[in-house]
Amino acid sequence: MNTETQKVQHELGDVAIKIHEMHKWYGSFHVLKDINLEVQSGERIVVCGPSGSGKSTMIRCINRLEEHQKGDIIVDGTELTNDLKNIEAVRREVGMVFQHFNLFPHLTVMENCTLAPIWVRKTPKTEAEAIAMQYLERVKIPEQAHKFPGQLSGGQQQRVAIARSLCMNPKIMLFDEPTSALDPEMIKEVLDVMIELAREGMTMICVTHEMGFAKTVANRVIFMDAGQIIEQNEPNEFFNNPQNERTQLFLSQILQH
Amino acid sequence: MTTQSTQKYEPGTHPDLPPPFTASGPVKWVRENLFSSPANIIMTLLAAFALYKMVPGMFSWAFTDATFLAADRNECRALSSGACWAFIVQRWELFTYGFYPEAERWRVNLTFVLLLVVIVGLLWENCPGRKWIIRFSIIFPFLAFWLIMGGFGLQRVTTDQFGGFMLTLIIGIVGISLSLPIGICLALGRQSNLPIIKYACIGFIEFIRGVPLITLLFVASTMLSYFLPPGTNFNLLLRVLIMVTLFASAYMAEVIRGGLQAIPKGQTEAADAMGLKYWASMRLIVLPQALKISIPGIVNTFIGLYKDSTLVIIIGLLDPLGIGQASLADNKWQGLSTEVYLFVAIFFFISCFAMARYSLYLERKLDTGHRN
Numbered sequence: 074m075n076t077e078t079q080k081v082q083h084e085l086g087d088v089a090i091k092i093h094e095m096h097k098w099y100g101s102f103h104v105l106k107d108i109n110l111e112v113q114s115g116e117r118i119v120v121c122g123p124s125g126s127g128k129s130t131m132i133r134c135i136n137r138l139e140e141h142q143k144g145d146i147i148v149d150g151t152e153l154t155n156d157l158k159n160i161e162a163v164r165r166e167v168g169m170v171f172q173h174f175n176l177f178p179h180l181t182v183m184e185n186c187t188l189a190p191i192w193v194r195k196t197p198k199t200e201a202e203a204i205a206m207q208y209l210e211r212v213k214i215p216e217q218a219h220k221f222p223g224q225l226s227g228g229q230q231q232r233v234a235i236a237r238s239l240c241m242n243p244k245i246m247l248f249d250e251p252t253s254a255l256d257p258e259m260i261k262e263v264l265d266v267m268i269e270l271a272r273e274g275m276t277m278i279c280v281t282h283e284m285g286f287a288k289t290v291a292n293r294v295i296f297m298d299a300g301q302i303i304e305q306n307e308p309n310e311f312f313n314n315p316q317n318e319r320t321q322l323f324l325s326q327i328l329q330h
Numbered sequence: 331m332t333t334q335s336t337q338k339y340e341p342g343t344h345p346d347l348p349p350p351f352t353a354s355g356p357v358k359w360v361r362e363n364l365f366s367s368p369a370n371i372i373m374t375l376l377a378a379f380a381l382y383k384m385v386p387g388m389f390s391w392a393f394t395d396a397t398f399l400a401a402d403r404n405e406c407r408a409l410s411s412g413a414c415w416a417f418i419v420q421r422w423e424l425f426t427y428g429f430y431p432e433a434e435r436w437r438v439n440l441t442f443v444l445l446l447v448v449i450v451g452l453l454w455e456n457c458p459g460r461k462w463i464i465r466f467s468i469i470f471p472f473l474a475f476w477l478i479m480g481g482f483g484l485q486r487v488t489t490d491q492f493g494g495f496m497l498t499l500i501i502g503i504v505g506i507s508l509s510l511p512i513g514i515c516l517a518l519g520r521q522s523n524l525p526i527i528k529y530a531c532i533g534f535i536e537f538i539r540g541v542p543l544i545t546l547l548f549v550a551s552t553m554l555s556y557f558l559p560p561g562t563n564f565n566l567l568l569r570v571l572i573m574v575t576l577f578a579s580a581y582m583a584e585v586i587r588g589g590l591q592a593i594p595k596g597q598t599e600a601a602d603a604m605g606l607k608y609w610a611s612m613r614l615i616v617l618p619q620a621l622k623i624s625i626p627g628i629v630n631t632f633i634g635l636y637k638d639s640t641l642v643i644i645i646g647l648l649d650p651l652g653i654g655q656a657s658l659a660d661n662k663w664q665g666l667s668t669e670v671y672l673f674v675a676i677f678f679f680i681s682c683f684a685m686a687r688y689s690l691y692l693e694r695k696l697d698t699g700h701r702n
Contacts, residue, residue: 136602136603138599138602138603161605161607164602164603164604164605165605167603168603168604169600169603171596171599171600173594173596175594175596175597175599175600176600177597177600177615177619178619178698179618179619179622179696179698188604188606188614189604189605189606192606192610192614193604193605193606193610221698221699222698223698223699224698224699237604238604241604241605
């Protein structure tokens, strides 16, 4: 998919996220079963699997958009409990990019980017705008700063969404199928921004089916099915030598075309 | 036309051309809207004929044949065959101020002028000195209360002397400016996770919506004095204001709830994911969008409230309609109900039409090219 051939280097640090024996139910439906995952800071993880396998639900538990019912999630040293203080602390350090961008349509691109720094971090407005401009330049759309999201293309909107998350200077970035809602022409511009981010050493967890992206940047690929982590491995091994039957089937299906 | 359409271009080099004459401008409009089909042509001609028959007659009745100055109905009749506006001209002050003492009416006028300044300042974004007007609008309600009610150096005026357009404006503006915030709170409360708040809001909304406004006004005028401890004297106008406001708030809450439900869940999720707290995410993200899409419904409720203020006639407050009815009982001016009701109708139409136009302007202004 992408033109990047040089593998992004590993530089791992302390534990950024620790998920221990985590379970989640929707009503009586057991969506996540005994999830154990440890992510080092600087690590880049790609999560894949068939739809309904719980990939999105798992990463949404990491910033508590979904509540887990059993087990522990510790993000950047803070345990996620019902304590709102902890939840807010985690959310300040974890950025998230959504499949449908979720930009705020009534605010300009600039206002989208400065809202959280101003209201959550209490950054002065001029400073927040300078930081926002810097990130908008990094995602290569500084000239769109004063437009509304509705006036941008899908790829541009998703890049704004990435810039908006980065403005909070997060330690961890979660990507929930960031390219699934995009036209093929626009996928590359978003992936390029994400690869750039990976190069700079951002801790990333990415739910995606872009296998080219996984090969280029991931330290580890995780395969989920029916609410469980079935297999995880470094990308080469994962793609060339999948162990589990379910993984083999999945890979054969998505790599066919 | 044929020469143009036969001209060929290399693939990918076709320039932008203007549309053909018949596909743009007034010609297109007339063809599409007035003469698009045989049925449409017939309707257009019939409507034109009806207008031709009705408008000149109405115009001469209301203007050219009308009498504007006369002592009584008989003089009117003697002078011309058209409308007798002399009655309105003579009672103009009664229609405007009710029984407000004549010497104190400057206070009502002053309040009205200040009100216009505040309204223009709040509603018109490019108004000069808007910053100061917005600050002034915070003290305006207290100032207006003092000016109209008196006390502290001004002669006291009791609320039973209020009437006419002044009364309509008081009820309308108090109701409108209070029912929106209360409605927002009720709508948010109805979605609350806390059962006490949620069911209190649902109970309130459903009760108020389920009862006719007239019933509430009767309760306000008679029953409240049974419920309240003896000796508490609760001003009738105040009771009406409370009831009208609560009534409009319940409707407002449902209109806004519709708007809130139309906001995709992703908006609050994005706000949550950034670490915004509940109130910040409501105030900065959800409400601005929900209120924007609710504008037609909100203004609809405002207009309804404003016109419903005429119901106070039933409990003895004299709004313009009440003044009109009372005046018609005057022997000197019998048989002028057409003029009186038309006059009151025009007053209401102007105010309500202005609100409707402003709401359209606001919708256009807030449009950011986003479609859900």
